[in-house]
Amino acid sequence: MALGVLCLATLTLLGVLQSQAQDSTENLIPAPSLLKVPLQPGFQKDRFQGRWYVVGLAGNAVRKEEEGRFTMYSTIYDLQEDNSYNVTSILLRDQRCDYWIRTFVPSSRAGRFTLGNIRSYPKVRSYSVQVAATDYDQFAMVFFKKISGKKQYFKTTLYGRTKELPAELKERFVRFAKSLGLTDDHIIFSVPTDQCIDN
Template sequence: MALGVLCLGLTLLGVLQSQAQSSSQDLIPAPSLRRVPLQPGFQKDQFQGRWYVVGLAGNAVQKEEEDNFMMYSTIYELQENNSYNVTSILLRNQHCDYWIRTFVPSSRAGRFTLGNIRSYPQIRSYNVQVAATDYDQFAMVFFKKTSRNKQYFKITLYGRTKQLPEELKERFVRFAKSLGLTDDHIIFLTPTDQCIDN
């Protein structure tokens, strides 16, 4: 009897381990920061202000959920210590939701880490890198987070307006695919006038 219970326990443990491995294998591996372009001569003062999130791509983004994603905005406010206070504003459950965090500059201009990371015990590391921007029309920003032994990454396509030319969207898709993502991991968000212009 005890041997039977032991065998059953070991079998269940093996099933749980294989499920955990397969769920982490489902994530496309996150590239190193060295593989991601960094905007040359990044101008921190020109980058600040409101950006609309026009597109999202990432190893945890699902194309089939595209219709559920409404556009949101993110405001970068440059501080005296060269960090940014970053506020994202989105419509959630018919209410305006504000998500505020701090991006602290690293040794390379255009690369940041999450400030006060100790407030997020589940996050081991969080990096942000401005891959490309013209400051006036668009930006592509890379995010990489390590949480509970999994690495997540995403790229946002920011626009100073809610609509961007098709060639910029195509450039965004090419960039996402160059980092190993597929069409199933790339979405464009539905514009809205609720909350995100506040």
């Protein structure tokens, strides 16, 4: 009898843990429409290219307590003749440099892009990128929205031309992330590193 009660309690606990694990992705904060996200006026594609450091990250699948220490990575935007960007992110993973390369194709509005060659990502139905704000020389805030299966994921990054940004820009990023429906638990700032990301 006692063994039966113990087994039942264990099964109940496993069920609760499993449902909590599923909740972390099933109860996503809804992604806003691109029309509700600011778009940098008069976006200048040539000035935006070059290396950016990811200083902050916020998103509906980001969890501050799960991410722990988030190591900074860099992203290089290389403008092509067709006005698309070859985008290379460089990050330190398992003590080696990882390179993630993709193409952002311009849409009908300057500063808004879609993922090129989306057929290479069979689970991704759509992927949009929008430059929400930038001064080109110091910071940029970029919004990303991905529809994968029936789920909509979104995130925004705070880019810096340098690895450190003033507190007021970080506060502006937090306000922007919260305007998208995110909470403090969905906003993290990176720990600078000298490994890989300057290559």
